[in-house]
Amino acid sequence: MKRVILFIMIVVPLILNAQQDKLAEVFCAVDNSVQNAIRIKWLYKTVYHPGGFDIYRQEKGGSEWVKLNSDAIKPTKVLPASNNLDKEAKDLHKAMVESSFEEFSTSIIRAFVLIKAIYENELADFIGVSFLDKAAQNNREYQYKVCLAGSTEPLGISKPFVFEEFSLPGCPEGVKLIRSKKRVDISWKPDIYRYYAVDVYRRSDIDTSLVKLTKVPRAIQKEQADKYSENSVFYQDTAIDYNANYYYRFKAIDYFGQSSGLSSEFSAPAADFIPPAQPFSVTPTSSSLNLLVRLDWKVIDEKDLAGVNIYWSNSPDKKYEKVNKELIPKTTLTYNHTSVPVGSNYYWVATVDLAGNESVSPPVFTEIRDVTPPAKPTGLESEAGEGFINLKWKANSEPDLKGYHVQRSLKIKSDIGSSYINVTKEPIVQTNYSEKLPKNVRNEFVYRVVAIDTNFNRSIPSDNTLAKMPDVTPPLQPVIKSASADTANAKVSWLANADADLAGYNLFRTLSGDTLTMAKVNFNLIPSDMSTYTDRDIKPGSEYDYYLVAVDSSGNSSEKSQGFGCKTPEKKITGTVKIDSKNFNVKKGLLKLEWTARLNEDVKGYVVYMQVKPDLPFKPVTGMLTDNYADISVNDNVNGLFYIKCYTVNGKIVQSETFGIQNEKKE
Incomplete structure (x- = not known):
């Protein structure tokens, strides 16, 4: 199983994780067992191929690939x-050749065969994954490519290789040892194309013999x-004695089974790996206003105690970071951490002791609350219309902004309100707001906006803005209670309207029955505290209807009142028509008359x-005369009687005395 693991560590990085167009890794080395030859070895995903492989070589500076086999x-x-x-x-x-290619290419035997072929070049030759280039010349640089037999498409191409005298592979470079209490951590600079694994050796001052630690080379x-x-x-290396000094040496192993020297x-x-006693009674005290946390603690004063470090994180599960730049002296038992995040x-x-060992206390928790309010909102503007008031303002830029509250108050003076109330139940995120109000609301309001963050800190209120909806509600319809007139004036009285914003009245007059021709009686608005008005532009003997319209301070007019009739009395005519002269021309039969009318119209x-005769009626002998004299032909009717009727512009008639001409002066 250890060999299987080794195979995975070799094949996975070199074959399965290779670029998609690179199906094999090709390596070159001077074969120490054969003089004047370069050994080429390749690692292919199925180890071998039933059709076999071809090897090509290209010399530096050349463009041609030369087939070697x-x-x-x-x-x-x-x-x-x-x-x-x-x-x-x-x-x-034997296991390989007795298995079919399909069976072998997926079997575990493949791993063992490849591992053994790395160590033993002879086996690599027998399984068809190795080739000796005996035609190479010293001090020449070559590259080799491996192709499937009959193809020139490369499965893999080696790195450039200079053919020189044999030398052992170089030792691993960049070796680093870190010792702790129970182990030594070892690393080196990997070079997977120069060597595939490393063997680790160790001795100590207690056991001076050099012992190989790696049973399987570390790939x-x-x-x-x-x-x-x-x-x-x-x-x-975990098998160490706390008090022993250790010394390590390393060998690199290449893909041809050749090892470097030690x-x-x-x-x-x-070293001293025993940490000091933990700090205890660690107590945090936070100041949200100053973004500061004060830490207090106690320590046991040990001989090798050097000082204290402070570590911080915003989560107990995240990596913490050191807060203090310099080690805090062991006699200092407090620390102020400033600019602490919310x-x-x-x-x-x-x-921390003199050897650098640390002993960390359990974590302690404290919280810095956000007590910084958002900035004061700016740019608040209002727009009032019929039944609404619209507000807008500029957006705040705080990242933790929750929203805004719109506040309203009645205006008491200038742009100052009294008691403000929130008209928004919850903070709103948009930077505009429209409030719907009854159309008949007449109050002037003061609005302001307050910004709120996610910790419910409130900003200073914005500058105020005034808003008042336009008055679109007319006054109540007025009621005329009386109208009386003499020959020159008509007096109209009405009930005073109760509208709070009443500005005054307009009085209109029309002749009775004429609803189309309506004349405004007053020139200026009748003051709201008056309930009587005298119309001085009337005519005697006329019938009028009066209408009253109430007007508020916004210029809204009420419906006109019900018409109220008024009749002016006839004007009594006074004065006389006096005959000034009567001259009769007998010869011509012509009567010359002159008269004077003195009337009050x-x-x-x-x-x-x-x-003409007493038993006959009087008949006009002239048309309508505008002058106060006339020449009348009487012919032979010298016994006739005469009088003059005077007609006024108002249709009144005044008649002169009756007179005759028998005894008048004759010409």
């Missing part, structure tokens, strides 16, 4: 009697080689009436 390189079915194989090799060869996997670092460990010695001297914090206090015109 005349016949395909295949396993030898029958071993010659002169072979020098040991029993194990012979048995392995390094390709993945291990690729990840090699100063922390790599390839072999652990390396020089590497020492792992005895959240869970775990601490370990470790005593404007005159529209005059008409002269005449009665």
Whole structure:
């Protein structure tokens, strides 16, 4: 089973993990058993191939690959009697040739055959995975490629190799020993193309004989080689005496079974590996406000105690890191850890002795709470509309921001509120908010925004913004309670409206029955504290309907009131029409009249009436005259009677006295 493990350590890194187009690994070395020859050996995934292999060589500077073998390189079915194989090799060869290729390529025997072929070149020849280039010339550099017989496509190509006199493989390089209380960790710089394994030897000052420790050479996997670092460990020597000094030597083994000479010695001297007593009574005290943790502890003052280290992690399961840069003196029993991150914090206090041994206390836990509030939100703006108030602001940048609360208050003065309430039940993540309100709300509000983080720390409130919805609700419909008039004025009275934002009233008038032609009575808005208004632009004897409209401070107008009728009395006409002169021209039969009207109304015109005979009615003898004189033809009707009717602009009639012309002056 150990050989199987070795096979896995060799074949897995060199074959199965090789590049997809590289099916074999090819190695070259000077064969010490044959003069002036280079031995080529290859590791193929099925060990051999029933069709065999071909070997090609290319010299440095050349472009041609020269085929070296005349016949395909295949396993030898029958071993010659002169072979020098040991029993194990012979048995392995027999098992291989007696198995079908399909059976062998998947069997465990394949592992043992390949391992033995690495150690013994003769067996490698017999199973068809080795070739001797006897035509190579000294001090020339070559590369070799292995192909399936009859093909020129390479299964693998060797690294460049210079043909020189034989020399043993070099010893492992970069050897490093780290001794602890119960073992020695050993590593070296891997070179899997120069050698495949290393043997480790040891002696001590108690037992000076050199003893081989590795029963099976220690092979390094390709993945291990690729990840090699100063922390790599390839072999652990656990059979050590605490008080003994140890010395190690190494041999490298290549793919041709050839070993290097022993390396020089590497020492792992005895040392003090007994750690000091653990610190105890470790007590953390945290200050969230200052992001600080104070640690206090006690120690046992041992002779070789050097000091204390502090370690920290944010999880008990994660790797911790050292906090202090310099070793804390053993007499110092307190430490302040500053700039501690918010959240869970775990601490370990470790005593350190002069040999560097540490003894770590159990972890202690403390918590730094987030007490830093978010920044004050900025850029708060408001927009009010019918039934809503919209708010928006700039986003905060804190990574632990939970959201925002929108707060509202009634305005008491300037832009200051009284008692603020949250209008958002839970913090919101968006940077805008719309509040729906009844359309008839008239209050002016003060809004502000508060940022909240995941630990519920609250920021300073943002600057305030004022918001008031537009007034779209009109006043109540007013009610006119009375309207009375004389010949010159109409007095209209109404019930005062109870609207709090009432600005005043507008009074309208129309002639009764005419609802289309409505005249505004007042020029300026009637003040809200007035409930009576006098209309001074009316006409006597007219019938009017009055309507009242209430107006609020936002300019909203109510429905007009129900019409209230009012009739102005007729204006009494006063004054006379006096005949100033009457001249009758007998010869022409022409009567010249002049008169004067003195009335309290404007005159529209005059008409002269005449009665020819007493039993006949008066008839107009003129049309409507606008002047106050007339020439009237009376012909022979000298006995007739006359009077003048004066018509006012308001339709009133004033009649002069009746007069005749018999006794008048004649011309």
